[in-house]
Amino acid sequence: MTLRIGMVAGEPSGDLLAARAIRGVMQHAPDSRCEGIGGPAMRKQGFNALHPMDTLSVFGYVDALKRLPSLLSTYSNVKKHWLSQRPDVFVGIDAPDFNLRLELQLRQAGIPTVHFVGPSIWAWRYERIHKIREAVSHMLVLFPFEEEIYQKENIPVTYVGHPLAELIPMEPNRDAARRYLKVDTGARVLALMPGSRASEIKLLGPRFLQAVQLLARQDPTLQVLVPMVNGHRRREFEALLREYPVPNCRIIEQATAATPALAAVFGTLDSDAYFDGRPAAWNVMQAADAVLVASGTATLEAALFKRPLVISYVLSPMMKRLMSWKSGQARPYVPWVGLPNVLARDFVVPELLQEDATPQALAEATWKALSDTPYAQQVVQRFHAIHESLWRDTPTLAAKVILEQARHASN
Known part of the structure; x- marks a missing residue:
């Protein structure tokens, strides 16, 4: 039938x-x-x-x-x-x-x-x-x-x-991703992800870049990888980069019209075809030591890649009023915004939102994620538990x- x-x-x-x-x-x-x-x-x-x-x-x-x-x-x-x-x-x-x-x-x-x-x-x-x-x-x-x-x-x-728990390896190979992206396997690498919408690039991009300027003073060799979903977002971000220049910054665009499902058909997890078939953001996160990221699904992806992260988000005054009007509430019922923290029911990673998202605060939290090895190991353990619960x-x-x-x- x-x-x-x-x-x-x-x-x-x-x-x-x-x-x-x-x-x-x-x-x-x-x-x-x-x-x-x-x-x-x-x-x-x-x-x-x-x-x-x-x-x-x-x-x-x-x-x-x-x-x-x-x-x-x-x-x-x-x-x-x-x-x-x-x-x-x-x-x-x-x-x-x-x-x-x-x-x-x-x-x-x-x-x-x-x-x-x-x-x-x-x-x-x-x-x-x-x-x-x-x-x-x-x-x-x-x-x-x-x-x-x-x-x-x-x-x-x-x-x-959650299907991402099956598509993202439980033990992502950082060195393989770095070889694919032609990044020194011994470098300190930050994934910078200010969002996929024009409004996110506009509001978060300057703060993120100013934070990276501060980080570069602590480590002038810091490598910064920025995935972009399309040419429009890339041009918007490049305009900000000219205004807030940072050293060792590379923008990574999609190699093909990739989808996560496409990557799953490739048998070897470290082949060029495997990385070509995935979103650029996934390759960047896998290659990174830490991630500075706009709140959204990318926070869950970063957690599944077992990378310490700092979550941030800024709404314009108009959008904040519109969301409050539509929802009838000024803030979420739960104390967390990022999905990794919601799933852990704990502030496993920092959330710097609205007026708290200053370049100085973002830089301090991100430096801890990049440089504090015992802290990073604790975060990774929590993310392993989340991954297993979603599989x-x-x-x-x-x-x-x-x-x-x-x-x-x-x-």
Whole structure:
């Protein structure tokens, strides 16, 4: 019996997650048909894209407002499609503003819904739990502490692990990454990661570079590697670098249109093909001794690469007001912002946010990460524990729930 599965993923990270779920589904039910909104990783698994993933990819509130008519049109189109040609199950991957609204409509029409990646209700807007309860038949979550939240609220949930824990080696080879990037294996290396958005480069870039200027006084031989996601961000950062010059600074761009899934197909972990197939940021983090990084998914990646890190973030006054207005709260419920600290339930690494993110404070915290060997070893031990807690057979666990929901509905 052929099962029809609707899916919507709106970001590259969701595309990767969905592709792994599709792979698991096809291993257990090879006649299944998956269709909806998705990206290249999903299409490689046989997914039929009714709309490209770019349709839903937005960057911040301003971009979302500009693209609202297009988003509403896409929403209306897929809702009508699936209400008239009913799937056996619908799977929304992240993109909660779009997917939870769609899942509510489909579930009310009797279609089982699975939501993959829990919204960060543990940090912002816990009241969304009521919408989730109405809209979602079963939650798939990436972090172990989320399972308890949904169980307490009587929402069916399965912890499936985080796919990055499988894609990033438990023992990353620093020397191999340095050979690939042509960095002296004996050098002291800092990965500088001010973010992937123009606003992040603008607000964090000057602070980060001024901090590196201070670090260079302590170690004039310090090597600084800066990964950039595209040419636009590179040009923005290069303009700042001319204003705040630092020695021994290299910008690393992507060798190819890489995805983490692509790197996983290469057998040897130290071949050029392996490094070519990964995001530039991963290669830089693996080569580094420490990481100065904007808050976001990159903090979790740095932790999985077992690198001591310093987390920072600065919002413009307008964005701070907008976030407070939308969430109804001035700060997260939990005392931590960075994912490594959230997972450890402890300030394992420093977080320097807003007015605390001064060049001097950033330099002092980063120098400790670079030079204090006993401290770095303690951090690495904590990160090993996090990595082990996140390692699960994500494709199989996700596919099991999706297929159970689909088969229950088709019987």
